[in-house]
Structures are given as structure tokens and as C-alpha cells.
Amino acid sequence: MTLSTTLNALADPTRRKIIQLLKKKDLPAGEIAKNFTMTLPSLSHHLNILKMANLVSSRRAGQNIIYSLNLSVVDEIIGELYGIIGKGVKKNK
Amino acid sequence: MTLSTTLNALADPTRRKIIQLLKKKDLPAGEIAKNFTMTLPSLSHHLNILKMANLVSSRRAGQNIIYSLNLSVVDEIIGELYGIIGKGVKKNK
DNA sequence: TAGATATTTAGGTAACTATCTAAATATTAA
């Protein structure tokens, strides 16, 4: 999981909306899909990208696959991002 | 400048490296290019993406075009990001 | 085990992105 992978995962509004939904509670793929107009396979693609970035996890529960947000990873990323783009100290004006 | 635009700009290692360089001091395009193996036009493309995202600014100084980091915008983004992916409060385990 | 339900995987396509070379533009110096 490189930072590029993570930021790329976050650089899409659909995927950020999925994160918002999962912030409230864990949800099965089908429930997530109800919040979007795209097809379930398309959504599955986005969920997979979030999973590759380690931003979400999934577990099977009967016929459902439940997605949940990886909160600790989310915090880690903010820290990394801050290290990279924040705290700039310029030597010229 | 949407958040998607900004995150997309940051989701590329070349562009993050440019930001690192500009954190130390403002630099003309040619100086930035010396840190990479790609051609100047390719670099110019990346600089333009950073500019579109409002992460950097440019000004002309004679024959040079000097790039500089927009520090305040950088801080703003971290805040936005934190609002979006941070502070998760889940209702189920 | 057969059928229904939930989700993913496969395969195709259109749109987007990164890169290159060549040409254009802006500025400075002779």
C-alpha cells in the first residue's frame, strides 16, 4: 500500500462517499450500492480499490459481504500526508 | 479546485517530489527538471496539474518561470481530508 | 440438491493520463 495507491483511492468522489457511509456503520455491498446509481459490478470495483489501499476491510456474513472502514489506517494516512505536504519552511520568499 | 482535483494531484510521486523540492525554496522549472529524468514538457504537464489544484503558483522572472508552494492551501486540504476520512465514529463493531 | 439471493470476476469499450518529439512563445543579450 503505497501513499500513491491510497491517495488515488481517495481521489474519487464515489469512493469518498463510500467512506462516509462506512464511517457511520459497517454495511454489506448491496446496501452501499443503494446510495449510488451505478451498477453493482462498478461499485464492487470501487470497493476493491479501497480494499487494495487498505482503507476498508470486508468479511463474509452469510450471503452478505460486510465492508468496514479501517480507522487506524485512515489516521496514519493523514499523518503521512501532513509529513509530505505540511510543515513547509521556505528559505526564500 | 475540487478535493478530487487536489487529491489526484497528490496521488503521483513525481508531483509529491516537486512539492518536497518547493518546500525548501522556490525554483524555476528548469531547476525542478534536473531532479527528474523525464523531459521538460512532461514536467511542465505535472507542474500544470499542481497549479490547477492550486497547490503551487508560478511567476515569471526574466527568462525563468519560478514555481512556489501554496502553503495555506496545503493546510486547508489536510483539514478537509481530516473531515472526510478522519474522526470516524462507528455504531457497530 | 435445486433455486434464489448477494457479490465478484471476466471481458469489452470509451475516456483519461503520462510520456514523447516538434513547434511556438517570451525574454534577454549581442
Place this chain on the structure above:
DNA sequence: TTAATATTTAGATAGTTACCTAAATATCTA
């Protein structure tokens, strides 16, 4: 005003991504 320098813009191409439909897989229920 011509030549040199710095950088961008234009145009082409290869690779990637997002979306769709159809098919495959896994689980549950009758």
C-alpha cells in the same frame, strides 16, 4: 532585430481507469 535560452503548447501514442453486460461463485432455504 537576430540569436540564444527557458518554458509552454500541440499533437501523437501507449497504458490505465471506470463503466457496462454477462457469467461465475458462494451461501442459504426449501
